[in-house]
Amino acid sequence: MTQLPQQLINGVWQGAALALFAMGYTLVFGVLNVVNLAHGATFMWGAFIAFVCVTKLNLSLWYSIPVAMIGAGFMGVLLDRLAFKPLRSLTAGSLVMWAGFLVLLTGMLGDWSPGTRRVVILSGSVVLLAGLIQDFRSVRPLRQREVPHLAPMISSIGATFILVSLAMGEFGAQVSRFPMNLFPIKPYQLTSNAVISPIQALVLVLSLTLMIILHLLIKRTQMGRAIRGIAWSERTSRLLGINVDFVIAQTFFISGALAGAAGVLLGLAFNRLEPTMGHEVELAGLTVIIVGGMGSIGGAALAAFLVGMIRVLSVAYIDSSFRDAFVFGLLILVLLIRPSGMFGRSKVSRA
Amino acid sequence: MRNRLCFLLMAVVAFALMAGDSVCLAADSSAKGLSGEIPIAGVWSLTGDAAVYGPSQKNASELAVDEINKSGMLGEAKLKLITEDDRSTKEGAITAFDKLIKKDKVIAILGPTLSNSAKASNPIAQDAKVIVLGVSNTASGIVEIGDFIFRDSLPESVVQPNTVKITRDKLGYNKVAVMYGDDDVFTKGGYDVFKKVLDDSGIKILTIETFKKKDTDFSAQLTKIKGLNPDQIIVSALAEEAAGILTQARQLGIPDSVHIIGGNGFNSPKLAQLAGPAAEGAISGAAWFVGNDTPGNKKFVEEYNKKTGSNPDQFAAQAYAGVYIIANAIKNAGSSNPQAVRDALAKTKDLDTVLGKFSFNEKRDPVHFPVVQTIKNGKFELFK
Numbered sequence: 001m002t003q004l005p006q007q008l009i010n011g012v013w014q015g016a017a018l019a020l021f022a023m024g025y026t027l028v029f030g031v032l033n034v035v036n037l038a039h040g041a042t043f044m045w046g047a048f049i050a051f052v053c054v055t056k057l058n059l060s061l062w063y064s065i066p067v068a069m070i071g072a073g074f075m076g077v078l079l080d081r082l083a084f085k086p087l088r089s090l091t092a093g094s095l096v097m098w099a100g101f102l103v104l105l106t107g108m109l110g111d112w113s114p115g116t117r118r119v120v121i122l123s124g125s126v127v128l129l130a131g132l133i134q135d136f137r138s139v140r141p142l143r144q145r146e147v148p149h150l151a152p153m154i155s156s157i158g159a160t161f162i163l164v165s166l167a168m169g170e171f172g173a174q175v176s177r178f179p180m181n182l183f184p185i186k187p188y189q190l191t192s193n194a195v196i197s198p199i200q201a202l203v204l205v206l207s208l209t210l211m212i213i214l215h216l217l218i219k220r221t222q223m224g225r226a227i228r229g230i231a232w233s234e235r236t237s238r239l240l241g242i243n244v245d246f247v248i249a250q251t252f253f254i255s256g257a258l259a260g261a262a263g264v265l266l267g268l269a270f271n272r273l274e275p276t277m278g279h280e281v282e283l284a285g286l287t288v289i290i291v292g293g294m295g296s297i298g299g300a301a302l303a304a305f306l307v308g309m310i311r312v313l314s315v316a317y318i319d320s321s322f323r324d325a326f327v328f329g330l331l332i333l334v335l336l337i338r339p340s341g342m343f344g345r346s347k348v349s350r351a
Numbered sequence: 352m353r354n355r356l357c358f359l360l361m362a363v364v365a366f367a368l369m370a371g372d373s374v375c376l377a378a379d380s381s382a383k384g385l386s387g388e389i390p391i392a393g394v395w396s397l398t399g400d401a402a403v404y405g406p407s408q409k410n411a412s413e414l415a416v417d418e419i420n421k422s423g424m425l426g427e428a429k430l431k432l433i434t435e436d437d438r439s440t441k442e443g444a445i446t447a448f449d450k451l452i453k454k455d456k457v458i459a460i461l462g463p464t465l466s467n468s469a470k471a472s473n474p475i476a477q478d479a480k481v482i483v484l485g486v487s488n489t490a491s492g493i494v495e496i497g498d499f500i501f502r503d504s505l506p507e508s509v510v511q512p513n514t515v516k517i518t519r520d521k522l523g524y525n526k527v528a529v530m531y532g533d534d535d536v537f538t539k540g541g542y543d544v545f546k547k548v549l550d551d552s553g554i555k556i557l558t559i560e561t562f563k564k565k566d567t568d569f570s571a572q573l574t575k576i577k578g579l580n581p582d583q584i585i586v587s588a589l590a591e592e593a594a595g596i597l598t599q600a601r602q603l604g605i606p607d608s609v610h611i612i613g614g615n616g617f618n619s620p621k622l623a624q625l626a627g628p629a630a631e632g633a634i635s636g637a638a639w640f641v642g643n644d645t646p647g648n649k650k651f652v653e654e655y656n657k658k659t660g661s662n663p664d665q666f667a668a669q670a671y672a673g674v675y676i677i678a679n680a681i682k683n684a685g686s687s688n689p690q691a692v693r694d695a696l697a698k699t700k701d702l703d704t705v706l707g708k709f710s711f712n713e714k715r716d717p718v719h720f721p722v723v724q725t726i727k728n729g730k731f732e733l734f735k
Contacts, residue, residue, distance in 0.1 A: 003578035010570040173398040180627035185602045193578070197602040203538055270567040271593060271625075280565065315571035320560045321533055323571075337501070 005194035007316045008309075013200045015308025016207035017269070021262040021281055022288040022300040023214060024076075024255035030231045030295030031251045033149065037156040038079055039259050040278025041163035046072035046260025047267035047277065048167055052124065054178055061182055061268075065206075068264045069257040075163075076256020077249050078128075081135055084152050085161045085245065090143045093135025100127030106160075109169065136246065160278070167275035178274045183268070203265045209260055211301060214254070218297065227251055231295065287327060291334045293344025303342060306330070389687045391677060392418075392433045392451045393670070394462035394472070400564060403590050403621040404487060404666045405464050409434055410659050411667035412461060413673035418654070430674070437472075438461050444468035448475045458689045459484060461673050464666075466490035466537040468573065473500050482693050484636050486673040487666050489615045490540035499693055501715045503673050503706065505638040507544040507614055510721045515548045515638030517723045517734065520611060524582035526555040530572060531587035533561040541587030541614040549585070557581050562592065570603060571578055577605050578649075582685040584609060590615040594625035601629040610634050610725075618665040622731045630726045634734055638707050639668040640722045641645025641731055643735045646703040672704040 021043060028036045050073040053064035083099060084093040104124030107117055183202075187195035196204075218224035226247045229237040238244050266281070267273045288307050292299030306325055312327040334341060393412045395405035416432040419425065426686045433455055437443035444463040451457045452475065459482035463469050466488040477497035485493055489510070494500050518524075527549065531542035542559075551557055551589035557579040573596070576584060584605075587594055597611055610632050617635035619643040627632075641662055642650060663671070673727035679702055681687060682735055684695035700710045707719040721732040 003574050006574045006577070007571060010574060014568060014570075017631060023529075172402075174402045177624065177625060185598070185601055185627075185629060187602055189604070195602075195604045231549070266567070271598065272591070274569050276565075276568075280567075311568075312571040312574075315560070316575050320562065320572050 002193050003316055005191055007312045008033065008195050008229075009190070009194055009200070011309040011312040012305065013196070013204045013207075013269075014311070015305035016204050016211075017262050017283060018208055018281070018288060018308055019301040019304035020207050020258050020265070022285045022304050023297050024258035025260075025285050026289040026292065026295055026297055027227075027251060027258075028255045028291065030297070031227060031248060032084065032152070034084060034152040035156070035286075036079070036084075036255070038083070038154060038159040038163060039148075039255070040282030041160045041258045042072050042075050042079070043169075043259040043263040043281055044049070044167060044273075044275060044278040045075055045163060046256075046263030047273050048171060048176075048263075050261065050264040050267065051171075051176060051178060051273055054182070065261065065264050069260045072260025072263065073253040073257035076252040076259070078132070078251060079156075079256070080252040081132060083155045085135070085151055087145060087147045087155060087250075089141035089145060089245075091135050091138040091141045093131050093133070093138050095131070096134055097128055097131030100124050100129070100131050104128060108166065112279050119224055122169050128134050136249075156225070164275050164278070171273075171275065173275065177271045178268060178273075195314065203269055203287040206261070206265060210258065212295070214258070217254070223247070223250055290341055291331055293341030296341065296343040299341060299343030354569055355447060355561040364383070366570040371520045376683075383689065385681070386495060387427075388427070388429050388431040389429045389681060390433060390455055390457045391459045391674075392435060392447075392455065392457040392461065393445060393557065394435045394447045394451070394460055394464070394468075396439040396464035396468075397434075397436040398556075399441040399443075400591065401464050401589065403619050407437070407619075407664050407667040408462070408464060408486065408670040410468075411655060411671040412674050412710075413645070414651075414654055414658055414708070415678075418578050419674065419678045420618075422670050424549050424678055426438050426657075428681075428687070430678060432674075433457065434714075435573040435619075437465075439465060439468070439469055441468050441471035444472035445475065448472040452476060452479045452481050458482060458687055458692060459677050461486050462671060463488075465535075466493060466540065467535055469493050469538060470496070471697050473497070476482070476500070482678060482689055482696065484696075486538075486617075490531055491552075492540075493535075497592075498712075498715070499689075501696060501711060503704075503709065503717045504669050504674055505717055505719070505721055507541045508687070510636035510638065511541070511544045511614060512548045513721045514554060514612065514634070515545070515554075516724050518583070518610070518634055518704070522583065522610065524554065525584045526557050527585050528557050528579060528583055529561070529585045529587075530560045530562065530569070530576070532564055532566075532589070532592060534563050535589070538587045538589060538616065541616070545585050545587060563591075564592070567593060567595055569599050573600050573603050578608065580611065586610045586613045587616070588613065590619045590622045591625065592710040593617055594622055594630070597622075597633055598629040607632055615665075620662065620664050620723075621670075623726050624626075628675075630729070634723065634725045637722050637731075638717075638719070640667045640724050640733060642733065643705070643707070645705050645707045646664045648705045651705045667716055668705050672706045672709065675704055676698060676702060676709065720735070 025039045046068045050064040050068035053059040053067050107120030107124050183199045185195040189195055224244050230244055230247055234244055288303045289300050292303030310326050311323055314323050380418055395408045396402055397405040416430045420429045435447035437447050460476055463472055463486050464487050469488045473483050473496045477499050482501045487504050488502050489504050489507045532538035540579045567680040592614055593616055613635045618637045622631040680692050680696035701711045712718050724731045724735040
């Protein structure tokens with residue numbers, strides 16, 4: 001039993017980081033009814049943006065975390081506009097954006113001299129930005145589409161591949177790591193048999209803070225009200241004069257920023273950054289949001305802690321080989337007893 | 352990404368050239384012994400999980416081929432080295448072997464990097480009667496695949512007993528905790544050997560914990576281990592996971608007096624790079640050590656440094672020695688016929704290599720003396 005306090009700490013801080021990831025995941029699902037499988041790739045890019053800030057730009061970590069969050073947030077918006085929105089309503093702006101994006105990709109992947117490369121990337125970005133602005137301003141789309149639910153999911157898988165390949169091209173397939181001296185390795189002694197390292201404490205504090213901020217944002221602000229409105233009925237919200245596409249962009253920004261924060265924090269805690277690091281957390285995150293109830297933010301947070309606890313406790317008291325079996329066992333159990341998840345409700349009451 | 356495109360182009364050109372060459376070679380070699388280009392290949396994990404090992408193997412094999420070609424060791428003949436990336440996967444290794452055997456008609460393949468891949472790809476070479484010299488496969492069941500399969504990497508079953516014996520003499524421990532990756536042939540094989548050695552020497556195993564490839568979090572297992580107060584922790588893992596284990600062990604406050612003792616996976620300078628100060632005091636059994644007093648070792652370390660700007664690791668040394676062992680067999684056989692070279696290779700005895708006096712035993716496993724090393728100030732030192 002002596003290991004129990006320490007195992008609880010292990011479970012809590014990891015649960016907190018997982019909760020950050022899962023809340024953004026479930027938020028987008030709640031609003032759009034789309035499983036954004038590229039959420040893990042956004043998570044990975046958040047970690048790498050902070051990595052670039054710290055190693056290349058010599059920013060301090062305290063600036064790097066917000067920069068990574070904002071960067072990942074914008075990545076979320078771009079993701080929506082490039083991969084999801086054209087499936088809902090196609091505008092001239094979307095087409096311009098895609099053209100810009102393709103130029104950007106050519107610039108990044110092609111075998112150019114550094115000068116040409118910079119010009120191609122820059123012009124691609126400018127076109128992309130122009131398309132984005134045009135897309136935001138457009139009132140009447142070229143085509144309003146009714147695509148099956150599967151289409152956006154497949155398109156998010158495609159986005160994952162693009163984002164992961166870009167990271168591989170930029171940072172290589174090898175493991176990158178933050179400089180060693182960012183955090184002292186020596187842990188704080190909490191009780192006689194429980195310690196927490198500074199980075200784990202940071203993960204815990206920052207995650208809890210962001211969770212509270214998100215809660216206030218959704219429950220107390222005009223934007224949160226609009227988000228909940230769209231989650232309830234997009235059509236009604238539109239009739240009431242809510243700029244639906246703009247609110248969806250905001251949702252993607254929040255979701256991306258949360259994924260980015262989770263990426264930086266877990267990247268720091270394990271000091272292991274690689275382009276495929278999103279895959280595993282993606283799976284864990286999916287489990288969490290299903291267990292918590294698709295679309296329920298509080299449910300996702302609670303389920304994340306639950307999954308974190310089950311992971312450590314199954315190792316502590318049963319057998320480490322069966323760790324994942326217990327996590328997915330929980331998933332099946334919840335699906336059997338309450339297919340809508342612990343806090344999942346019908347669409348009407350979710351709002 | 353640009354490099355990859357470049358590489359692809361180069362590879363395509365190389366294949367085109369090779370196809371022409373190998374046809375000439377077949378005619379030449381039967382007529383007047385050694386001449387022309389003798390195609391050999393290296394299959395390394397240049398990307399993917401094991402990408403910490405592959406690049407040093409590639410660099411070292413290129414270095415050795417250059418030296419051999421310059422020295423005129425094979426008379427008029429020159430070695431032609433074709434390098435393939437197996438992406439650290441079985442499938443990648445199988446594809447690479449297929450291409451090298453059917454298209455490039457190589458007589459010998461060095462690699463693949465991982466034992467896991469070797470088990471899948473080596474039977475292809477055995478069927479085609481092409482020599483495989485594993486230079487980093489240490490799991491059991493590799494050379495058993497067939498009589499064309501050799502390796503110059505000491506198996507864990509030779510290195511580990513030595514590691515346990517020497518460290519126990521110096522540190523005097525009686526109870527240990529064991530951790531291993533249970534989804535990889537190499538780390539599982541390392542665990543089996545450790546378990547047997549520990550049981551044989553009467554050391555008590557307090558707990559056995561497992562993890563999976565690509566796991567990042569080991570705190571639950573390590574917390575459990577910490578609660579049991581072991582004298583040492585024995586770990587069978589690849590470098591990336593090992594680095595995570597080392598770091599998290601120290602984060603959880605497991606004292607420095609508890610050393611983390613590992614197998615072959617620890618023997619990469621990347622371990623110290625990835626784990627930083629937490630890697631201090633990690634101990635591992637190895638086939639080679641950078642300060643070894645073996646023939647040609649000093650020159651090898653210098654040349655490798657000149658080529659890559661960093662010290663070679665054990666995997667580089669084994670790949671380097673591997674090329675020399677094959678070249679020596681080709682020279683002794685006086686032919687590039689795979690069967691003749693195989694027979695000459697099997698007779699290799701007391702050959703001077705950077706690994707020391709090198710021989711193959713009747714099972715085509717290597718025979719030379721292992722060492723035990725420890726990390727001090729971020730560098731490998733001989734464990735004393």
